[in-house]
Amino acid sequence: MSRLAPAAPVLPVPPLVKRNTALFAVSQSFTGAGMQFAFGIGPLMVIDLTGSAALAGLFVGLIGLSRFLVSYPVGRITDAYGRKPGILLGLTLALTGALAIGLSMSFRSMAMLVCAMLVFGMGMNASQQLRVAATDMYLPNRRAQALGYVAMGSLLGLVVSPLVITFAERIAGRLGQDPLGLPWFLLPALIVPGMLLISFVRPDPKEIGMNLARYYPGYTPPPRPAASQSGAFRGWSLMRYAPTRLAIVANTAGQGNMSIVMVLTSLVLHHHGHSLSAIAFSHMFHSAGMFAFTIPLGKLADRFGRGRVMFPGVVAALAGASLVAFTSAFWSVTLGTFLVGLGWAATNVAATALIADYAPTHHRGRAIGVNESFAGGISLAMAVVTGPLIEWFSLPATGFVAVLITLPPLLMLGWIKAGEHAARRRSAAGMRARR
Secondary structure: OOOOOOOOOOOOOOHHHHHHHHHHHHHHHHHOHHHHHHHHHHHHHHHHHHOOHHHOOHHHHHHHHHHHHHHHHHHHHHHHHOHHHHHHHHHHHHHHHHHHHHHHHHHOOHHHHHHHHHHHHHHHHHOOHHHHHHHHOOOHHHHHHHHHHHHHHHHHHHHHHHHHHHHHHHHHHHHOOOOOOHHHHHOHHHHHHHHHHHHOOOOOHHHHHHOHHHHOOOOOOOOOOHHHOOOOOOOHHHHHOHHHHHHHHHHHHHHHHHHHHHHHHHHHHHHOOOOHHHHHHHHHHHHHHHHOOHHHHHHHHHHHOOHHHHHHHHHHHHHHHHHHHHOOOHHHHHHHHHHHHHHHHHHHHHHHHHHHHHOOHHHHHHHHHHHHHHHHHHHHHHHHHHHHHHHHOOHHHHHHHHHHHOHHHHHHHHHHHHHHHHHHHHHHHHHHHHO
8 A cells, every 4th residue: 555656667758748737737826716716705705795604614615515516527528528628618617607706796695696606616626627637648657746736836826816806905996896796807817818728738638648658658558456447437446446445535534624624723813812914824824735845745656655645644634633723822723734734735646646547547537526526525514514513512622523534544544454464464374384
């Protein structure tokens, strides 16, 4: 389990692949800003329309629900028709949803906001098939690194998002627009260039993935696990094969942990009397943990194996949640939220690369879609339970749940290791008996 990345010769990355990767990364920097709108001002929009903070987590829940609903179907589309059509379909949905969100604030309609946010979330999550496209274009020994390059685009989106929101806030009064709704009308100015960049990707990454030997002369594909050889895709096969089962459980645990901690960090710091600027600064460290180290994490996963990055990522998330939940000092909480972001990044990059290693190109969109569906499901569940946990129990109790969520993959790994150790002992005992 320690070395899950298949061995492959060290071959240069073709210029065509580098060009396509750059287009995906820059596109992500434009379009990724939209998701920051959802997390940044979405709760404020809900409170503004309902007058109640009890539904502030609704946006996070809708993002999780949309991810759960769309990830597998769009994977099926990209497996059948190519990655570009699925990505562009997603961005078209996101564009439509963004405009509808802006209109919902103009019409003061909560029902319209919920429907529009669901459409926007489905579009943004569908467009994440660009991560599948990245894995298609690279050999296994650079696949996780490719995911890191694309994820880095999200880091620039973190910078773009507050600039757009600040600009909208300054001009909203002069235009007679709601300052919470106007940023969504400006978002198409980022989504459309992102779509244009995707249209320049050629050939479709699925075509490259189906013919890696043509683009990497001298490459011989490694044998795949027997479980991945059948002609029809079956999502259950991912759970029957131990490495992919662990990858899905680890990624789900990391996502569930982070879904709680993203809410918990603000509440814990506010509870201990820290200012809004201090809270924003702490969240910046969390975002840096999520995206700033994806390339080195990808390189480590390619060099040393998926498991040697994935499981330390789970441990980092566990440690981070403990610091957020059970300490009160600003820097200890901030270190905790940083570790949660870093742990999520390590787990997500390594798990996605491992599943891409397992799944042949024509199944890969659905395989990674299954993984994303589990992540969306846990995000939705945590959005539903976090509020009641805080209300009925306490902040530390909620943090304790975030810690518990990270334990299943570690317990599963321990069980497998114990079984392997017992098997080796039985084999050694049998050899001694035959002598």
